[in-house]
Amino acid sequence: MINTKSEKFQEFLKYVHNEYENKKRRTSENAEYIVESKILKQILHEPERGPKYWSDVVSRELYTNISDDEVIRVLRNTVPRLNSPLDRKKIIPSVLKTAEAFRSALEKGTPEAYEGFIAMRDETAGNHRSVPRLLCFAIFHVCPEINYYNDLDTQETFRDTISKYVMYGISDALAGYCNARYKKSNDRKDSNSRNNGRGSRKEADNKISQMEEAMERNRMMLQDLQDEFDEQLQETKVQELTAFFAKLNSDKYGSILDSLLQVRRGIAQLKKEHFVLPPEVSGLFILIQKMTQFVMDNHINPIMKPDSILELTAQEAERCDYTGSAFMDKDKPKRVRVVSPGWFYMDKDIVIAKPKIKEVEENE
Numbered sequence: 001m002i003n004t005k006s007e008k009f010q011e012f013l014k015y016v017h018n019e020y021e022n023k024k025r026r027t028s029e030n031a032e033y034i035v036e037s038k039i040l041k042q043i044l045h046e047p048e049r050g051p052k053y054w055s056d057v058v059s060r061e062l063y064t065n066i067s068d069d070e071v072i073r074v075l076r077n078t079v080p081r082l083n084s085p086l087d088r089k090k091i092i093p094s095v096l097k098t099a100e101a102f103r104s105a106l107e108k109g110t111p112e113a114y115e116g117f118i119a120m121r122d123e124t125a126g127n128h129r130s131v132p133r134l135l136c137f138a139i140f141h142v143c144p145e146i147n148y149y150n151d152l153d154t155q156e157t158f159r160d161t162i163s164k165y166v167m168y169g170i171s172d173a174l175a176g177y178c179n180a181r182y183k184k185s186n187d188r189k190d191s192n193s194r195n196n197g198r199g200s201r202k203e204a205d206n207k208i209s210q211m212e213e214a215m216e217r218n219r220m221m222l223q224d225l226q227d228e229f230d231e232q233l234q235e236t237k238v239q240e241l242t243a244f245f246a247k248l249n250s251d252k253y254g255s256i257l258d259s260l261l262q263v264r265r266g267i268a269q270l271k272k273e274h275f276v277l278p279p280e281v282s283g284l285f286i287l288i289q290k291m292t293q294f295v296m297d298n299h300i301n302p303i304m305k306p307d308s309i310l311e312l313t314a315q316e317a318e319r320c321d322y323t324g325s326a327f328m329d330k331d332k333p334k335r336v337r338v339v340s341p342g343w344f345y346m347d348k349d350i351v352i353a354k355p356k357i358k359e360v361e362e363n364e
Contacts, residue, residue, distance in 0.1 A: 019173065021154075105117045106146075136166060136167060140155065238350065309337055
């Protein structure tokens, strides 16, 4: 049990709260970050579920409509990528185990328990950019007592970089709570915690050391924030590109990408049959070929083969726009025809348009 009434724990809470208040000044509340955070929290709580379930839960919580594609986009941008079930099975248990070590340190209040947490924190985080953010959420999950000042709400407004330095600050607070030597963020020589110094000279040296560490962390954080901002700019460019092609393939504009694919196949068939095009329309065919080349040069590719017949389970059909009778057995596949191939950008996880599939009737 954590002695939440103790003066030591109250001091720990104030330290953690001050850490969040200081970091909050460097950020502005962004609705997109909150959506990301809600998704990541849900995955930590129920990692065995899938994007459709998570999107439904978060949509209800935020009173909005979050698509499963949005969930996949968020997971794809994490490091390590949590859109892979195998990666989730590797990283999430480690994150939760590390959070339990944090709680154990709060219960025991010993330097050894603190050292155990730090060792697990460093091993779990490694060079994985998104792990400190996950770890912050996991700590609040297993230690709800530390949310006395509602700092979890603030944590939901932070992305990876700020969360990384919040985690360092929380670790320092734990060092003081456990009367331990706190670990510097850049793994240089350790410095005594604020509770270890004896004598005015030693206390002054310790304060100076902590101030130097704080300055160094701020410098590192500013550089990391700049890197994160540059990455966000690149993400925005990708989103704008995929939004453009999604609009191009919408019903409003006659599913132009699908049409290009059909016409391209038709042209290939005519050439195979040595059909000579009339001069009046040959220019139009050249234009179509150029447009097709433009799509390919932008790394836009079909997901499925048009008009093909496939056997898909209910879970596989969820990734498509399915037309047909309900799946009575989720593990029993149905025969479907690909009406529209669907499109993805470069990485297959960036879906521009879902494939449209239709159940094949028994008499077909």
